[in-house]
Amino acid sequence: MSKQVTVSAPGKLMLFGEHAVVYGKPCIVTAVDQRLKLIVEKLDEPFFELEAKDVGILGYKKPLSEVGKGEIPKGAKFVEIALSNFLKKMDPAFRRDDVGGGVKIKTVSQFKSTFGFGSSSASTICTLKALSEIYNILIPKKEFFEIAYKTVLDVQGLGSGFDLAAAIYGGTLFFVTGGKMIEPLKIKDLPLIVGFTGVKADTATIVKDVKKRFEHYPKQLKNIYDGIGLIVEEAKIALSKNDLEKTGRLMNLNQGYLEALGVSSEKLSSMVYAARMSGAYGAKLSGAGGGDCMVALAPPTKNKAVEKAIEKAGGQVLKVKVNAEGVRLER
Numbered sequence: 001m002s003k004q005v006t007v008s009a010p011g012k013l014m015l016f017g018e019h020a021v022v023y024g025k026p027c028i029v030t031a032v033d034q035r036l037k038l039i040v041e042k043l044d045e046p047f048f049e050l051e052a053k054d055v056g057i058l059g060y061k062k063p064l065s066e067v068g069k070g071e072i073p074k075g076a077k078f079v080e081i082a083l084s085n086f087l088k089k090m091d092p093a094f095r096r097d098d099v100g101g102g103v104k105i106k107t108v109s110q111f112k113s114t115f116g117f118g119s120s121s122a123s124t125i126c127t128l129k130a131l132s133e134i135y136n137i138l139i140p141k142k143e144f145f146e147i148a149y150k151t152v153l154d155v156q157g158l159g160s161g162f163d164l165a166a167a168i169y170g171g172t173l174f175f176v177t178g179g180k181m182i183e184p185l186k187i188k189d190l191p192l193i194v195g196f197t198g199v200k201a202d203t204a205t206i207v208k209d210v211k212k213r214f215e216h217y218p219k220q221l222k223n224i225y226d227g228i229g230l231i232v233e234e235a236k237i238a239l240s241k242n243d244l245e246k247t248g249r250l251m252n253l254n255q256g257y258l259e260a261l262g263v264s265s266e267k268l269s270s271m272v273y274a275a276r277m278s279g280a281y282g283a284k285l286s287g288a289g290g291g292d293c294m295v296a297l298a299p300p301t302k303n304k305a306v307e308k309a310i311e312k313a314g315g316q317v318l319k320v321k322v323n324a325e326g327v328r329l330e331r
């Protein structure tokens with residue numbers, strides 16, 4: 001059994017289907033090549049220690065018996081609850097004999113937690129992967145997803161889990177809420193241009209706002225979700241044929257529905273329009289909305305012009321590649 005293990009998981013970008021996926025529709029998500037790294041070390045004393053500088057956690061320490069209990073700082077929640085769920089999942093004999101000591105966890109991210117690339121989901125997945133490696137317990141991918149999804153629901157009470165699937169499986173996935181379907185899609189690398197608004201989106205609040213709107217206008221919002229679901233199905237085919245023009249048109253349609261849901265923002269919409277007007281096939285927000293990132297698809301000849309236009313609209317262009325590898329052990 002090793003004393004220290006390092007793992008890493010990719011960030012993600014939602015390509016199609018955000019929000020509707022919370023209501024049982026499919027979405028398409030891709031893993032990006034910016035990764036979160038996590039180092040877990042076994043301790044002789046029965047403590048849990050955490051260093052997660054990117055989310056403001058330094059020198060956090062508590063007895064292992066207190067893990068998952070009491071007041072937990074925001075930046076420590078996903079790692080601590082993932083550890084707690086891992087321990088609960090294991091049988092008592094294992095806990096007594098093997099985790100008798102404690103664990104020290106450190107996370108380091110290549111991307112800022114404000115980008116909306118899914119630092120919480122990547123750290124949840126890395127925690128579970130590192131623990132399974134250090135204690136030599138094989139967790140099948142589906143069960144792995146279930147422990148991670150329980151962790152997310154324990155922490156924030158909502159979410160489809162699409163970001164966890166991207167961190168586990170990598171690549172580009174056709175995903176249905178709660179992991180009912182996780183289908184890897186064989187797609188070519190997309191010439192995606194990513195623009196960061198500079199604003200951190202509060203996903204939980206936006207999802208709750210949309211839920212309230214759904215309670216007021218159930219029929220209308222159901223139609224929107226149905227429409228988004230159809231776009232996702234079409235996009236799956238367009239992507240598999242590498243039909244970028246059609247994929248772009250579908251992105252524009254999807255953005256229209258997101259505007260109707262009320263989750264875009266002035267900044268996001270300006271960046272989306274700037275990209276379209278400078279030659280992109282299509283553009284849309286990516287994720288919960290309100291901030292975070294937008295994505296555009298453009299022919300290579302228009303790439304520079306689209307990047308410039310996004311910057312002129314106040315965005316920061318982020319260089320990322322799609323289809324990145326899922327969670328892995330780092331040697």
Ligand code: MEV
Nearest residue numbers: 018019159160161287288
């Ligand atoms: C947030 O990145 C995407 C949402 O669809 C929420 C979720 O699927 O968990 C809005």
